[in-house]
Amino acid sequence: MEKICAALESQFPCREAVISSLAELIGDSQEAYPPAIYIFGHSGTGKTSLTNSFLQQCQKQQKVRIAQLNAIECYTTKIMIENVLDALEAKQQSADNMLEFVEQLRCLHGQETQGFLIAIDNAERLRDMDANVLPVLLRLQQLTSLNLCVLLLSQLPFEKYYNKTGLSEIITLHLAQYNKAETLRILSSDFAQVRQELLQQQSHQQQRLAICDEAMTPDFYSNYLNLFLSVFYKACRDVPELRLTARKCFGIYLEPVLDGSVECTDVSRLWRHIAGPLRAALTQIYMRIEKSGETEIEDQSVRKLAQSLELPYYGKYLLIAAFLASHNSAKQDKRLFVKHHGKQRKRMQTVNARAKNAEKMSTTLGPKSFSIDRLLAIFYAILDEKVGLTCNLLSQISTLVHLKLLAFVSGEQNIMDGSAKLQCTVGLEFVLYIGKVVGFNVRQYLCDFM
Amino acid sequence: MPEAGQEVIKVRRFLKERLQRDYTSLRGYEAERSNVRQLLQRTAEMGESNSLLLIGPRGAGKTTLINAVLTDLLDNKAFVDNTLIVHLDGNLHTDDRIALKSITVQMRLENAADGKVFGSFAENLAFLLQCLKAGDKKSKSVVFILEEFDLFCTHHNQTLLYNLFDVSQSAQAPICVLGVTCRLDVIELLEKRVKSRFSHRQVFLFPSANQFEEYSALFQELISIPSSKELKITADRLDSLELLKSEACTFQLNHFDGVEYTFDKRFVDNWNKEISKLIKSPAVQRTLQTLYDFDISQAFLKMFIFRLVAQMKLEAPHITADQVTALASQYECDDKVDLLLGLSVLELCLIIAIKHHSTIYDRDPFNFEIVFGRFNKFAKVSSTMQGIERAIVLKAFEHLRIVELIMPLSSSGVGKVQKEFEMHKLALTYGQIHLAVQRYQALPTEVAQWAQSSLI
Numbered sequence: 001m002e003k004i005c006a007a008l009e010s011q012f013p014c015r016e017a018v019i020s021s022l023a024e025l026i027g028d029s030q031e032a033y034p035p036a037i038y039i040f041g042h043s044g045t046g047k048t049s050l051t052n053s054f055l056q057q058c059q060k061q062q063k064v065r066i067a068q069l070n071a072i073e074c075y076t077t078k079i080m081i082e083n084v085l086d087a088l089e090a091k092q093q094s095a096d097n098m099l100e101f102v103e104q105l106r107c108l109h110g111q112e113t114q115g116f117l118i119a120i121d122n123a124e125r126l127r128d129m130d131a132n133v134l135p136v137l138l139r140l141q142q143l144t145s146l147n148l149c150v151l152l153l154s155q156l157p158f159e160k161y162y163n164k165t166g167l168s169e170i171i172t173l174h175l176a177q178y179n180k181a182e183t184l185r186i187l188s189s190d191f192a193q194v195r196q197e198l199l200q201q202q203s204h205q206q207q208r209l210a211i212c213d214e215a216m217t218p219d220f221y222s223n224y225l226n227l228f229l230s231v232f233y234k235a236c237r238d239v240p241e242l243r244l245t246a247r248k249c250f251g252i253y254l255e256p257v258l259d260g261s262v263e264c265t266d267v268s269r270l271w272r273h274i275a276g277p278l279r280a281a282l283t284q285i286y287m288r289i290e291k292s293g294e295t296e297i298e299d300q301s302v303r304k305l306a307q308s309l310e311l312p313y314y315g316k317y318l319l320i321a322a323f324l325a326s327h328n329s330a331k332q333d334k335r336l337f338v339k340h341h342g343k344q345r346k347r348m349q350t351v352n353a354r355a356k357n358a359e360k361m362s363t364t365l366g367p368k369s370f371s372i373d374r375l376l377a378i379f380y381a382i383l384d385e386k387v388g389l390t391c392n393l394l395s396q397i398s399t400l401v402h403l404k405l406l407a408f409v410s411g412e413q414n415i416m417d418g419s420a421k422l423q424c425t426v427g428l429e430f431v432l433y434i435g436k437v438v439g440f441n442v443r444q445y446l447c448d449f450m
Numbered sequence: 451m452p453e454a455g456q457e458v459i460k461v462r463r464f465l466k467e468r469l470q471r472d473y474t475s476l477r478g479y480e481a482e483r484s485n486v487r488q489l490l491q492r493t494a495e496m497g498e499s500n501s502l503l504l505i506g507p508r509g510a511g512k513t514t515l516i517n518a519v520l521t522d523l524l525d526n527k528a529f530v531d532n533t534l535i536v537h538l539d540g541n542l543h544t545d546d547r548i549a550l551k552s553i554t555v556q557m558r559l560e561n562a563a564d565g566k567v568f569g570s571f572a573e574n575l576a577f578l579l580q581c582l583k584a585g586d587k588k589s590k591s592v593v594f595i596l597e598e599f600d601l602f603c604t605h606h607n608q609t610l611l612y613n614l615f616d617v618s619q620s621a622q623a624p625i626c627v628l629g630v631t632c633r634l635d636v637i638e639l640l641e642k643r644v645k646s647r648f649s650h651r652q653v654f655l656f657p658s659a660n661q662f663e664e665y666s667a668l669f670q671e672l673i674s675i676p677s678s679k680e681l682k683i684t685a686d687r688l689d690s691l692e693l694l695k696s697e698a699c700t701f702q703l704n705h706f707d708g709v710e711y712t713f714d715k716r717f718v719d720n721w722n723k724e725i726s727k728l729i730k731s732p733a734v735q736r737t738l739q740t741l742y743d744f745d746i747s748q749a750f751l752k753m754f755i756f757r758l759v760a761q762m763k764l765e766a767p768h769i770t771a772d773q774v775t776a777l778a779s780q781y782e783c784d785d786k787v788d789l790l791l792g793l794s795v796l797e798l799c800l801i802i803a804i805k806h807h808s809t810i811y812d813r814d815p816f817n818f819e820i821v822f823g824r825f826n827k828f829a830k831v832s833s834t835m836q837g838i839e840r841a842i843v844l845k846a847f848e849h850l851r852i853v854e855l856i857m858p859l860s861s862s863g864v865g866k867v868q869k870e871f872e873m874h875k876l877a878l879t880y881g882q883i884h885l886a887v888q889r890y891q892a893l894p895t896e897v898a899q900w901a902q903s904s905l906i
Contacts, residue, residue, distance in 0.1 A: 024760040031463045032470040034756060040785070042792045042853065099542040099552065109703055124854075132541040132601075142473075143539070145700040155853050157785030165600065165632050166508045169753045174785065177792030179891055234795040234834060235842055283839045364819035366871030409866075425868060429840070 001027035004057045012050055013189065014182040018175055022054055025171065026149050029062040029115035033149035034171050035141040038123075038158050041175030044238040047153045050175075051119050055151075064115040065089060071125035077133055088116055098136050105144040116148040123152035127161060134161065138168050177237055184225055186239055187246055191221050194250065208258045215257050215264035224253050227271055231278045236285055244288070245281055252277045306433035314387065315396045316438050319424070321379040322406055323431045326367035326424040328447050330374065336445055337381035361448040363428050369409040369421035372397065382440065397422075457717045458767040461675060464711045465759045469672065469752050471706040474688065476511055476518040477668060477748070482653050487519045489651075490626060493591045494529045497624040501615055501648055503599065503637075504630045506655030509749030512630045515655065516595060517701060524690035534592045535694070540601025546610045549602075550574060557581075557592070571609045572616075579623040591624035599629035603639040611640070615647035657746045665742050665751070670729050672755050673769070674722045681708035724768050733771045737778040744781060754778075786878060789853055790886035797846045798890065799825055799835060799897060804856065804876050805883050806904040815859050815873040818847050834894045844870070 001023050008019050018039075026033050039047050055066040067087030074080035081101040085091040090108050095101045108116070118140075120126070126134050141148045158172050178186065195216045202209045228246050236242060253274045256262040262269050311319065324336075334341050362368070375397070376389070387393065400406045404425060411420035428442075435442040443449045476483060492498045504512050523529045536556045543549040550571065554563050562581050568574040579592070594614060596602055602611055614627050633639070640648065658664070676684075691702040728734055741754060754777065761773055790801065803824040807816050822843055829835040848869075850856050856874045887893065887901045 021760075025757070028463075032467040034470070034753070040789075042789070045792070097542075097544065097548065099544075099548055102542060106700055109700075130544075132544060135541050135598075139541075141470075142701070143542070145703045147704065157789060159785065160854055168508060169749050171753065171757060172785070174788050176788065235838060235846070236796075237792070237794045279837060283841065285842065286845050364817070364823060364871075366817070366819075366867060427840075427870070 003061060004054065007057055008050070008053060011053060012046055013186055014178055015046060015050060015175070018050065018173060019054070021173060026058070026115075026117065029058065029064045029147070033115060033117075033141065033147055035168070036138045036150045036152065036170045038152045038154070038170050038172045039175065040154050040157060040172065042177050042238070043155055044240045045175040045177055047175055048121050051151055051153060055117050055119055058115075058117060062115070063113050064117060065113050066116075067118045068121075069119070070121040071129075072122050075125065075129070077130050080129070080133070084118055088118075098132055102136070102140075102143050105140075105146060105148075108144075108146060114147060116146055117151065118148070119151040119153065121153045123154040124156050124160070126152070131163070134163075135167060138170060178239055180229065180233060183233070183237070183239060183242065184222070184229065187225050187243055188218070188222050190243065190247070191218055194221065194247065198254070202258070211258055211260065212254070215254070220264060223267060224250060227274060228278065231275075231282060232285070235282060241286060245285055249274070249278060249281050303433055306430050307437075309434075312396065313438065314383075314393060315399065316434050317383050317440075318375070318379055318396055319400060319405055319426070320431060320435055320438075320440060320442060321382060322370070322375055322400070322422065322424040323426065323442070324382070324445050325370035325375050325378050327362045328445070329362075329368070330370075332447050333374070333378070336447075337378060363446070363448050367423040367425070369423045371418060371421060372415070373418055375422065382445070455764045457714055458762060458764060460711065460713065461721065462759055462762045464675065464708075465673065466756060467706050468708070469756045469759065471704055473514060473701040473705060474517045474521045474691075475684070476514050478658075478664075479511065479515060479655060482655060483515060483519060485653055486515065486628075487522060490519060490523055490593060491526075491529070493593065493624055493626040494523070494526075494533045497589070497591060499618040499621055499624050499626065500651070501618045501627040502629070502651040502653060504628065504653050504655065505634060505636065506632065507657070507747065508632050509745075509747035510655045510657055511748060512632075512655055513597065516628065516630065520694065521687060521691060524693050530693050532591060534590055536592060536594045538594065538596050538602075540596070540598030544601075546571060546605050549610050554578060572613050575613045575617065576622070579617060579625070589623050591626065594625060594627045596627065596629045599631035600633040600636050600639060603636070608641050608644050612644045612647070615644060618649070619647050657748070659746060662739060662742055665746070666729060666735070666738050668748065669738060669751065669755065670725060672752065673759070674725045675713060675718045676708070677718070678712060681711070685709040728769060728771060728774075731771045734774050737775050741778055741781070754781075784882060784885070786855070787882050787885050787889070789855065790878075790882065791890055793850075794846070795894065795897060796835070796838060796843065797850060798886070798893070799828065799900075800843070800846055800850060801855065801878070801883055802887070802897070802901045803828070805880060805901070808876055809880070810904065813876070815875050817873050818844060818870040821847065828900055832894075832896050832900075834896065
């Protein structure tokens with residue numbers, strides 16, 4: 001038991017408490033295991049890797065058989081029980097249902113193995129499987145009379161599992177998210193590896209290698225990490241994600257030092273240099289865009305996207321028209337787009353209704369569907385020049401659909417008879433940029449902003 | 451001193467095993483126990499047929515009661531010779547076909563039934579019961595134990611239940627049907643024709659609510675080591691368990707057996723003295739009272755003691771009052787608040803925005819756009835949350851959805867609606883959010899202030 005702890009604690013820093021309580025519960029295969037343990041915590045807190053290495057250590061040091069599976073892969077009862085039986089070397093014939101599963105496990109009696117450990121990752125998926133899976137797993141020890149323990153890993157609290165008649169008792173362990181100091185400690189444990197990689201990269205340039213060798217000190221790296229976390233930590237606490245991004249940005253941070261333009265001790269100038277790229281990197285966290293050979297980090301904001309979208313002139317107007325059609329009700333069209341629409345009488349009722357729903361504007365509630373006729377009518381209304389209704393123009397609509405800027409709601413088959421309904425899938429911000437490009441004020445034509 | 455170390459390990463192993471694997475010792479419920487025992491005895495000896503439902507909350511000791519009664523009766527030779535026990539579990543026997551196959555196997559009639567074709571379920575069951583009569587003048591009686599009885603009610607036409615109850619009423623063969631369930635309304639689940647055949651004998655097991663003294667005595671009993679003489683007595687009682695030869699009921703195979711353990715007498719005395727001192731300390735009494743207020747079932751207490759015992763180590767051979775209170779405080783904390791504390795500041799900001807929306811619009815559903823708009827209003831005036839792109843906020847919103855702090859209103863409408871506009875509801879109380887904001891480490895002051903009031 002102590003050996004297991006010692007082997008794991010160096011591998012998983014800041015997790016001593018959980019390792020020791022796991023070891024207390026299932027560390028010794030000669031003692032009775034608890035029937036089930038539920039381990040939960042946010043993603044990236046080490047649930048899966050910790051449990052997996054723990055079980056592997058158990059298998060190495062004691063006479064224990066283990067099964068590790070993921071409920072996403074084992075999405076039906078049959079696949080799951082076959083996997084468990086395979087891993088526990090208990091399989092004689094195929095098992096179709098829970099009864100046969102339990103019976104085959106019972107056959108394991110009298111063998112030399114002292115314990116059985118089953119770990120199931122993404123356990124929240126068990127709720128979507130047959131109703132008897134979870135209750136049976138939780139009572140598997142009692143049903144099979146083996147020294148057996150089921151470990152369930154998930155991101156959810158256990159209360160999300162309760163069904164109508166409740167479940168049997170389970171021991172829950174919570175893996176708390178790492179706090180800032182712990183995150184820093186884990187990230188800086190990479191230092192040796194990062195340094196090694198850098199030295200290898202620079203090995204062909206003597207001068208840079210020398211600078212690199214001198215500048216790369218633990219202090220320098222932890223300074224960098226502090227700067228890095230000051231930008232990233234408020235938006236993301238997922239350690240694997242932070243680690244990945246920290247490595248990516250470190251090259252940019254180091255670049256001026258290697259050039260010789262900035263001293264490696266001049267933290268404030270280094271900060272001025274790195275602040276922009278870090279902010280840009282923040283926009284593409286979780287996306288894991290890998291571009292070979294390019295160190296520059298691209299800005300992935302909506303503005304950039306809108307500017308980079310190359311649509312024909314009429315295509316842009318069609319998109320704007322589609323947006324207006326999606327977010328204005330058809331009743332308002334006359335008032336918005338016809339020159340002499342007559343006087344509108346303001347009634348108290350409408351004023352009140354609008355005031356109440358300030359937060360429920362159509363731009364926040366989502367697009368409504370519209371017909372192609374209405375789209376074209378609005379298109380002609382907002383476009384100053386005269387264009388003929390040619391097939392070129394109509395093909396623009398299908399281009400927009402292909403680009404997923406518009407989407408069919410219904411009637412995809414019968415476009416010709418006009419019963420097809422479309423909706424616009426881009427957001428307000430995006431359309432505002434498009435409008436700016438063609439010189440059209442979109443806000444002016446939205447009922448929400450009147 | 452190596453011996454003392456060995457003793458500690460041995461005690462830990464002993465206590466763990468007794469807590470986990472003692473399937474047959476029942477505490478309390480004397481009246482109910484004798485009731486069930488008499489019923490089974492009459493079935494075995496006089497050939498009476500009967501049916502009975504055992505109802506009680508989870509962890510109350512329903513299965514233990516049956517096991518205890520069986521253990522008692524196995525001493526009786528007439529009972530062993532005269533009865534067959536058939537165990538069925540609603541979670542395992544999910545339909546009547548599986549159940550019938552299992553009944554055949556457990557009655558050891560596979561050979562007799564092999565190759566026969568039966569027109570109906572009733573015919574099949576009648577044949578099985580008929581087989582028992584053959585050879586003997588007196589038919590063998592069968593005890594059917596149905597765990598999770600309520601799940602059998604969902605089977606098609608309730609055929610199994612109908613036939614079992616029908617046989618038990620019409621005195622074809624002596625059978626006794628014992629249903630075990632935790633649903634109080636289980637009678638209402640039965641079809642009319644099934645209900646009318648049921649004897650309406652119900653035994654309720656409810657852990658008593660106002661007996662804290664017994665609870666703390668139980669705590670002491672479970673955690674102290676009995677003398678070797680007491681161990682011997684319980685072991686003798688279990689000897690008869692070996693006579694129970696059923697494939698479906700295997701608890702005797704790894705049942706806890708106290709005879710394997712012998713302890714140093716001085717150590718045992720010392721241990722028991724420490725334990726009684728521990729229980730008398732006011733801190734432990736208070737903790738036990740809170741545990742008692744949480745859950746009065748014995749299963750809960752056993753699990754608590756199991757975790758306590760697991761903490762015993764060579765360096766710390768005794769259970770201390772601090773350990774008891776520390777472990778109990780783990781039960782008190784709210785899992786959702788713990789999860790909230792693990793969120794990033796951005797995600798917590800979204801939760802706060804959702805909370806403001808919910809208070810203003812009386813828990814109306816919300817989508818990403820609404821929350822983002824509210825968050826943006828705050829981010830514009832704040833110094834810490836500026837310059838966060840929409841894509842990242844969306845990612846944070848999705849993370850909240852993955853950990854089910856917010857849940858989509860309908861699970862079916864996925865795909866039709868864009869994810870920014872899909873309506874969600876909040877799965878937290880305002881109290882939990884408030885608590886999380888208070889406890890969050892190094893939360894920017896302006897965020898904490900924003901959580902207090904929606905005015906920016």
